[in-house]
Amino acid sequence: MSVGISKAPPATAVAPSPADRRPRRTRRRRPPRGLKTFEFAMMAPALTLLSVLSWIPFVILVAMSFAKVRTLGGVSLTFTGLDNWTAVLGDPAVWASWWRSLIYFVSIVALEMLLGLGAALVLHRLLRGRSLVLSIVLLPMFLAPVMVGLLGRFMLDSTIGLYAQLLQAAGLDADLLASPATALPVVASIDVWQWTPLVALILLAGLSSVPPSTLEAATVDGAGYFRTLVSITLPQMRPIILVALLVRSMDAIRYFDIVTATTNGGPADATKIIPLKLYEYAFRFNNQLGKAAVLGLTMLAFSIVLARLFLRFFGERTAGPTQGGDA
Template sequence: MTTTAPVRPASADTAPPRRRWLRFEGRLLAPGILLLAPLSLLPFVFIVAMSLSRVHLLGGVRFDFAGLTNWVRVFTDPDIGLAWVRSLVYFVLTVGIEMLLGVVFALCLWRLLRGRNTVLSLLLLPMFVAPVFVGLLGRFLTDSTFGLYAWVLRHLGIETDVLGSQGTAFAAVVLMDVWEWTPLITMIALAGLSSVPLAIREAAALDGTSGWQLLRYVVLPSISSVLLVALLIRSMDAIRYFDIIWVTTNGGPADATKIVPVRLYEVAFRFFDLGYAAAIGLLMLVVSIVIARAFVRLLDQKGLAR
């Protein structure tokens, strides 16, 4: 009669190497998680409490429970609704133009054989300028009295105050954003183009593909994942963009450039309606999470989210 030895659970010493590494990594991250979790969760809980209250500042900070009043205002306030529409238009224009120009510039640099590093260094300069200085520079260049762009427009027969008209003011802040952040898309796209295998391009050339066909069916599909990452990075920043608009127009003229972050700042620090501002901020957070999850799902389909 044979007996079977009891099966003992695997100890830490006999566990697979990957599992042991994950346990070791978890121990290393535990102190940081324990420190950062309260720093992240407590402000979030505080903001949620603010969004459900009327916040009084006179005589000390005091919360009066208001239920869903602030949240009802968020979804019924016509000013917030218009701000979301402007934010959507601003988001589509800035991110769309930056992605298009960034890919075009990256393709040009990819084909450049001499002086590529010099040209790339000059192209990346706007990205390292603080957005506040970009706004100040744009405001001075478009000034109707001494601005360079205003002078050029006058000589072209266009007599207008760039930041004083609704349409031109919106176009101006969009172009300032594009000028600053197109280099980021160019750098990311160029990194993706540098990884396109030369053998694939040579094989496509031997098959008689034209330049446009090579770009459409070989190059762009090869860097689609990289472009998706670039789109995610810019989208997360464009949703909450504030600096340039506040420095140049303060949301004007006639609220033409008052997107949601500008409206949030105005509600919180001009009208001191902190409960309502907290509800607006949480709604922006939800929208950001939804957009991020959509991009992560796309990355996961391409096998890049692991």
């Protein structure tokens, strides 16, 4: 049911495994390795383009972080040493923003994991109309995040918003996005609305891969639903839960369109997470692109750690036994 890309290539035509053990004469020629192969030639165009689009920006980013950048009348860099780094790392507003980002990321990812698990469990046990309900539940994922943010504003608009009116009927009479105390939780819940379906989708696939025989055994032993869930289903699903967690975390750090569209960092910096702080440096006020580069590099480091985890985990998975058969 679940397969990973591994460090070792999948056992395909090029795999030298059984042939290697045979006597020298009878076996086929050793498969070619490295750069002068068909496989590498196939990768060359994409990797060339990707190099241009990733290494050059990376070098520029590093260079910018040590320089004062001017973009008017041609781009020019003036080397300023560690000025940007000390300025950014010494700025309490940046630390506040990191802290805010951490709270934001952790809470949206945690909420999405919990709600996604709940949704997956419900959908898994739904007998009739599961396919239809799943299709409906998946819809928010395909809407442009900037539209999701604006739609959230519309639903919560204090005079005409549908949800705002429901909340007012329930006694919650405030402009939720305009108040510093509620803005961040509200923006977070908009993100939760859009991305919980992704977690639910992945975990649902995980639930379907838990072998029925183990569940039957548990039922025979008299274990109740929650007991089975906690001690059998969830442990079995651990790898897939991890995949969902990593995929969601990496994306949560990537995207910030929802925040841009709803509050754009306000009110009073209540939702100014790191990418928005970076934008403020880069494109607003007096173009401090160098400082933006410093923030960019720190964010990059963060996401590289996550990508490492994801890949290592991929490798481990394939090395171990594959789980379950296909549906």
